[in-house]
Amino acid sequence: MTFMPVPLIRIATLDDEDALGRLDRATWSTLHAVQPRPQPPYEPFYNERFGPRDHHVAELDGVLVGYIRLGYPTPLACNSHVRQIQGLVVAEEARHAGVGRGLLRAVMDGARRQGARRITLRVLGHNAPARKLYESEGFEVEGVLPEEFLLDGDYVDDVFMGRFL
Secondary structure, three states: OOOOOOOEEEEOOHHHHHHHHHHHHHOOOOOOOOOOOOOOOOOOOOOOOOOHHHEEEEEEOOEEEEEEEEEOOOOOHHHOOEEEEEEEEEOHHHOOOOHHHHHHHHHHHHHHHOOOOEEEEEEEOOOHHHHHHHHHOOOEEEEEEEEEEEEOOEEEEEEEEEEEO
């Protein structure tokens, strides 16, 4: 039996920015991305909308191998009880090691502590591994925008999922 190390999940820091940018570029795929592949000069990973406090990161043996970004779906006060996952990335070499599940559970716990009642996300219809993970953690499909995106010559659904906390 092979021993799999448990990922360390923590809030991101300013010092994580370069590693997060590299991870984001290394994992880019039309399986989950609707923006074009990043090209140099690269934009900073953190920006005016999302900083370190909006990200949980995962480390395995001291190496950053994943992140999840949590934000608000809208700026409206009447919607402030909802949080939205706006990015989840796991390095190829760290997949199937509990990294994605650990990150997902960490942001759900954090959202609960902030007083959120619901958490939502959007996932591309053809991203079966992500959808399976989300469903296993209690997310349900709440809506589908058929053929919302044209990626690599194929029309892809935008799937809205959510769950109560």
